[in-house]
Amino acid sequence: MLNLLELLSFGPNGWGDEILQGALLTIELALVTLPVGIAIGLAVAVAKDSRSRALRAVGDLYTTVFRGLPELLTLFIVYYGGQMLLTRLAGYVVEGAHIEVNQFVAGVVALGLVLGAFSSEVLLAAIRAVPKGQKEAASALGLSGWNTFRLVTFPQLWRVALPGLSNNWMVLLKDTSLVSVIAISDLMRQTSIAVGVTKQPFFFYLVACLIYLVFSGLSSVVFSALENRASRGFKRVGGH
Amino acid sequence: MEPFLGALGEGFLWLMGLIGLNADLMSRYGLRFLDGVWVTLQLVGLSIVFGAVLALPLAIARVEGGKVLSRAAFTYSYFFRGTPLLAQTFLIYYGAGQFREQLTDIGLWWFFRDAFNCAVFTFTLNTAAYQSEILRGGIQTLPAGQMEAAQALGLSRVLAYRKIILPQAIAVGLRPLGNELVLMIKASAIASVITVYDLMGVTRLAFSRSYDMEVYLWAAVLYLVMVEIVRRVWNVLERRLNRHLLVSR
Numbered sequence: 001m002l003n004l005l006e007l008l009s010f011g012p013n014g015w016g017d018e019i020l021q022g023a024l025l026t027i028e029l030a031l032v033t034l035p036v037g038i039a040i041g042l043a044v045a046v047a048k049d050s051r052s053r054a055l056r057a058v059g060d061l062y063t064t065v066f067r068g069l070p071e072l073l074t075l076f077i078v079y080y081g082g083q084m085l086l087t088r089l090a091g092y093v094v095e096g097a098h099i100e101v102n103q104f105v106a107g108v109v110a111l112g113l114v115l116g117a118f119s120s121e122v123l124l125a126a127i128r129a130v131p132k133g134q135k136e137a138a139s140a141l142g143l144s145g146w147n148t149f150r151l152v153t154f155p156q157l158w159r160v161a162l163p164g165l166s167n168n169w170m171v172l173l174k175d176t177s178l179v180s181v182i183a184i185s186d187l188m189r190q191t192s193i194a195v196g197v198t199k200q201p202f203f204f205y206l207v208a209c210l211i212y213l214v215f216s217g218l219s220s221v222v223f224s225a226l227e228n229r230a231s232r233g234f235k236r237v238g239g240h
Numbered sequence: 241m242e243p244f245l246g247a248l249g250e251g252f253l254w255l256m257g258l259i260g261l262n263a264d265l266m267s268r269y270g271l272r273f274l275d276g277v278w279v280t281l282q283l284v285g286l287s288i289v290f291g292a293v294l295a296l297p298l299a300i301a302r303v304e305g306g307k308v309l310s311r312a313a314f315t316y317s318y319f320f321r322g323t324p325l326l327a328q329t330f331l332i333y334y335g336a337g338q339f340r341e342q343l344t345d346i347g348l349w350w351f352f353r354d355a356f357n358c359a360v361f362t363f364t365l366n367t368a369a370y371q372s373e374i375l376r377g378g379i380q381t382l383p384a385g386q387m388e389a390a391q392a393l394g395l396s397r398v399l400a401y402r403k404i405i406l407p408q409a410i411a412v413g414l415r416p417l418g419n420e421l422v423l424m425i426k427a428s429a430i431a432s433v434i435t436v437y438d439l440m441g442v443t444r445l446a447f448s449r450s451y452d453m454e455v456y457l458w459a460a461v462l463y464l465v466m467v468e469i470v471r472r473v474w475n476v477l478e479r480r481l482n483r484h485l486l487v488s489r
Contacts (some may be wrong), residue, residue: 068422068467069460070429072440076447077456084453170322177324181433188326199333209323211333216322 004203007194015194015204022190023211029176034169035110037115044120049127052097059120066117071110071175078110079103079182107179115172124162126157139206159230166223170216187211265454269446276442277462278357285430286360288421291367293379298372299409300401302465303379311374320369325427328366333358333434359431367424372414411482418474422467429463439463 010016048059065142066074084100090097130153138148191208195201300311308438336352337342342350371466376396382405410417431442443459446452 064468065460066463068426068464069414070426070440070463072429072432073456073459073463076444077453077460080447081453081456174322174324177326178430180326188324188330191327192330195330195334200338202331202338205327205335207371209319210325212323212327214318 004200007198008207010174015190015198016193017202017205018190019056019187019207022185022187024030025185026173026176026187028214029104029107029184030113030169030173031174033111033115033172035111036108037172038123038165040116041119041123041129044116048120048124063120064118066113066173072178072181073113074114075107075178075182078113079106082106082109086177088197103182103184105172107180107184110174111179114175115168118170118171119165122161123157125164125191126161128156129160130156139171140157153235159227159234162202162223162227162230166220166227169219169223173215173219174212232233244332255273265452266452267425269442269450269455272319272442272446273439273458273462276437278440280425280428280437280438280440280466283359283363283431283436284421287363287367287428288424290360290364291371293366294373295371296406298368299375299379302372302376302431305375306395316370318435320366321373325362326365326433328428329359329434331431332362332365334464340475355434355436359428359436360432361426363424363431366427367420370420370423371417374413374420378411378413379405381412382408388423400434414474414478414481418471418478421474423464425466425470448476 008014008016008019010020032118035218044059044062047055050056050059069077078082079101083099087097088102090099094185116150134152135148138152144183168172176186180186180192183189191204195204198204251298276451284462298313298316301309302456305313332357336358339386340349341350352361361460386399386404386408387397391397395403395417428438429440430488432444435441439462446455
């Protein structure tokens with residue numbers, strides 16, 4: 001047991017620092033993906049809520065495709081497909097050009113596309129939960145379009161969307177592990193490297209699992225604080 | 241929905257035309273892809289069924305168990321829902337390799353030696369955690385009067401569960417269970433990482449030999465078709481099973 005713990009020490013003999021670096025990269029990846037995914041999700045939600053039939057169809061198509069595809073497949077398509085597509089496009093400009101897609105960027109794009117599909121459903125429900133009268137009242141008060149969104153619609157939409165988005169975030173956090181397959185040095189990959197050297201798969205993968213558990217535990221603390229803040233103007237059933 | 245599916249098909253054909261459909265590739269790997277689909281279906285089918293068998297006692301332990309039992313069931317589902325399936329799969333597949341001697345001693349090595357078995361085993365444990373949460377949620381939405389009435393009629397607790405509580409809990413949980421099935425189809429692609437030749441595994445093999453993006457698009461279409469079929473069948477099923485709950489529509 002003591003030997004196993006030594007393997008986790010920081011320094012040349014232990015894997016603690018390598019795994020910690022991986023864990024930080026995992027967090028970084030998830031945090032960079034979050035705004036990308038939410039922005040896509042918001043755009044798709046607005047498209048699905050629009051009056052134009054074509055836009056609605058595009059929004060539905062987007063959601064069906066990226067919710068239906070395995071995340072691993074989306075990742076491969078973005079990574080290899082993006083590489084080939086960009087190389088082909090670059091070939092028109094410069095003869096024989098070759099473009100390498102950065103794995104981190106591919107990971108962010110792929111996870112962002114998936115998160116966009118899932119969060120669009122949450123955001124759509126939230127958009128529809130804000131009564132039309134709110135907007136009308138805001139414009140009656142003379143608020144501009146942007147101010148209406150910022151001061152009236154968004155705070156209400158946010159409250160409804162938070163629990164769903166918190167769910168989306170938890171799924172995203174776990175999905176980041178998939179990028180290890182395209183050789184990003186995230187938590188999962190660093191763990192696999194440690195396993196390759198030490199031949200202690202059970203111990204190291206268990207450690208990795210526990211780190212993911214800590215991340216989701218911390219996330220739920222943050223999200224419940226956010227939810228409390230977002231609904232501070234609301235009296236809930238059962239008091240508080 | 242119909243025009244939308246048409247758009248899906250047209251979009252696919254457009255993509256195929258853009259890249260140029262590769263007939264040679266289709267003849268070389270077509271059958272292998274069908275094998276891959278079959279392996280994926282087996283992975284999902286076995287895991288979902290075994291997972292459901294395991295989820296039932298877990299859910300009941302959460303609701304009825306004492307402090308220890310319900311805690312244990314909660315910890316189980318917290319672990320499997322809070323960690324990535326990829327990590328769980330590695331934990332079991334490579335972890336089993338580490339304990340080869342012990343597993344041979346208790347006569348279980350033949351099972352864990354095979355990547356397919358390990359995948360089914362991991363997916364079963366994983367989906368059991370999710371299914372037990374769905375079932376527990378379903379049970380806990382029922383008013384206490386249901387159980388009280390059953391007992392007033394002289395039904396034993398077991399019988400009350402079988403005849404009254406569980407049928408209603410499953411009716412409540414039917415939609416999330418369908419979602420879980422879809423999630424499992426998608427998640428099963430992870431088996432390809434531990435050398436199982438499911439649809440994703442076959443696709444990766446074909447791509448590594450041909451370097452033709454088309455194979456990924458085939459896989460995408462096959463996965464979408466599977467997911468779409470499940471969704472539609474589930475909608476029909478839900479309508480049929482919950483028809484007593486449907487208000488005029």
